[in-house]
Amino acid sequence: MLSHNAKLEKEIKEYDSLTSYGNRHFSQPIPKFEIPEDGMPPEVAYRLIHDELNLDGNPSLNLASFVTTWMDDEADKLIAENNDKNFVDNDEYPQTAFIHRRIVNMLAKLFNAQEDSNFAGTCTIGSSEAIMLALIAHKWYWRENRKTKNVNALPNIVMGADVHVVWKKFAKYFDVELRMIPMKEDCYILTAEHLEDYIDENTIAVGVVIGTTFTGQIDEINEINDLLEKIKESKGWDIPIHVDAASGGFVIPFTDPDFKWDFRLSNVRSINVSGHKYGLVYPGVGWVIFRDAKYISEELIFNVNYLGGELPSFSLNFSKGSSMVLAQYYNLLRLGMKGYTNIMENLMQTSYYLLDKIEKTNVFDCLTEKLVLPVITIKLKDEFLDCTSVFEISEKLRQHGWIVPAYTLPSNAENIAVLRIVIKENFSRSMADILVRHINEIQKYCVLSLDKSKQQKHHKKPQINIY
Numbered sequence: 001m002l003s004h005n006a007k008l009e010k011e012i013k014e015y016d017s018l019t020s021y022g023n024r025h026f027s028q029p030i031p032k033f034e035i036p037e038d039g040m041p042p043e044v045a046y047r048l049i050h051d052e053l054n055l056d057g058n059p060s061l062n063l064a065s066f067v068t069t070w071m072d073d074e075a076d077k078l079i080a081e082n083n084d085k086n087f088v089d090n091d092e093y094p095q096t097a098f099i100h101r102r103i104v105n106m107l108a109k110l111f112n113a114q115e116d117s118n119f120a121g122t123c124t125i126g127s128s129e130a131i132m133l134a135l136i137a138h139k140w141y142w143r144e145n146r147k148t149k150n151v152n153a154l155p156n157i158v159m160g161a162d163v164h165v166v167w168k169k170f171a172k173y174f175d176v177e178l179r180m181i182p183m184k185e186d187c188y189i190l191t192a193e194h195l196e197d198y199i200d201e202n203t204i205a206v207g208v209v210i211g212t213t214f215t216g217q218i219d220e221i222n223e224i225n226d227l228l229e230k231i232k233e234s235k236g237w238d239i240p241i242h243v244d245a246a247s248g249g250f251v252i253p254f255t256d257p258d259f260k261w262d263f264r265l266s267n268v269r270s271i272n273v274s275g276h277k278y279g280l281v282y283p284g285v286g287w288v289i290f291r292d293a294k295y296i297s298e299e300l301i302f303n304v305n306y307l308g309g310e311l312p313s314f315s316l317n318f319s320k321g322s323s324m325v326l327a328q329y330y331n332l333l334r335l336g337m338k339g340y341t342n343i344m345e346n347l348m349q350t351s352y353y354l355l356d357k358i359e360k361t362n363v364f365d366c367l368t369e370k371l372v373l374p375v376i377t378i379k380l381k382d383e384f385l386d387c388t389s390v391f392e393i394s395e396k397l398r399q400h401g402w403i404v405p406a407y408t409l410p411s412n413a414e415n416i417a418v419l420r421i422v423i424k425e426n427f428s429r430s431m432a433d434i435l436v437r438h439i440n441e442i443q444k445y446c447v448l449s450l451d452k453s454k455q456q457k458h459h460k461k462p463q464i465n466i467y
């Protein structure tokens with residue numbers, strides 16, 4: 001005979017197993033502050049979390065992020081099959097390590113490393129780790145090769161204000177003086193113009209961006225390379241360029257292969273790229289490639305023996321998943337040069353299409369003369385600044401599900417507020433049409449709700465075209 005309590009427990013168990021939503025966990029608060037005493041059935045835990053995540057934005061409508069939001073089903077399968085492999089366990093998973101090396105070879109070739117060169121590279125968790133590793137290597141190389149007698153001299157790094165925040169982090173975390181060249185009101189890239197004033201014999205590298213975070217533009221890399229060549233000749237300072245090609249590294253080689261921005265330029269010593277941006281892999285993979293392994297001090301390579309075998313490691317973290325590295329290889333095989341080229345060209349076409357529609361609204365100006373990446377940065381025309389702001393438009397677009405960020409540009413151009421739209425492969429032309437329709441509706445609403453007397457103050461009445 002079961003006791004009353006045991007009977008009740010049995011009844012609860014039976015009831016719990018009927019349906020996830022009939023489960024008692026759905027009538028109780030979800031644990032938030034302490035690990036619950038008892039667990040719960042897997043499907044219930046899944047449902048609780050899955051349903052809560054419906055409150056997140058929709059990745060397909062996320063035009064803020066450069067990071068991939070769609071992959072083939074076969075890639076998803078490969079990722080799921082390899083989620084249990086720690087990338088760092090090279091000895092246990094040697095084939096994964098071979099595949100990693102093959103990708104480094106392919107990227108070095110994509111970035112035009114010379115056939116007979118001793119290039120080197122590694123995967124990272126993203127471009128941030130890749131940039132940190134490259135700059136640490138340049139700091140060590142500078143220290144080991146400097147000619148100065150002043151051993152206490154502080155190393156410095158020179159870059160434009162258009163760099164991603166990770167460059168500032170590097171300077172702070174690794175005690176390097178940050179020399180940042182401000183933007184101008186009408187120029188949002190690093191040019192060679194005043195660069196010479198910022199560099200000296202303790203400059204460990206100049207940072208050049210191929211596809212800036214703020215506007216998707218390209219720094220004046222050829223002119224900067226020429227200037228560094230001249231400085232090498234006249235002063236004997238051998239200052240390398242690290243190219244931050246987080247976004248551009250998987251675009252430019254396919255859309256403009258003749259443009260020299262990579263190892264074809266003499267002073268480019270290292271390049272990073274995000275596999276999870278236009279490399280078209282889900283978040284969690286970046287790459288850094290060095291022109292020559294000699295630029296990575298042996299002191300930065302740590303050998304560990306506790307995983308079986310002798311494993312060299314050059315990374316900031318230790319354990320990480322293998323799946324995204326394998327997914328990168330999947331894309332390289334699946335797409336090939338032609339596949340990447342077709343996708344990047346389509347992205348550029350969609351970007352031009354969208355930009356044309358946006359410009360025809362007569363509400364926005366594009367910040368850049370020409371698009372080099374599938375990234376559109378727009379600001380409100382002056383006559384609309386009293387009616388609304390890009391921040392309001394961004395907020396209202398969010399009500400339709402679109403995620404389009406609004407922000408101000410970095411120093412010396414901070415009075416310019418923009419919207420940035422990053423086009424990714426699963427953003428079709430018809431979605432572009434819908435986005436423009438929503439932008440127009442918002443804009444129209446803002447203008448109509450503007451106080452009439454304010455409107456009369458305008459010399460020119462805002463003219464909106466609806467597409």
Ligand SMILES: Cc1ncc(COP(=O)(O)O)c(C=O)c1O
Binds near residue numbers: 066128129164244247
């Ligand atoms: C130019 C640039 N560099 C570096 C990064 C950082 O890349 P990750 O997010 O892969 O660490 C970004 C990210 O958007 C970027 O745009």
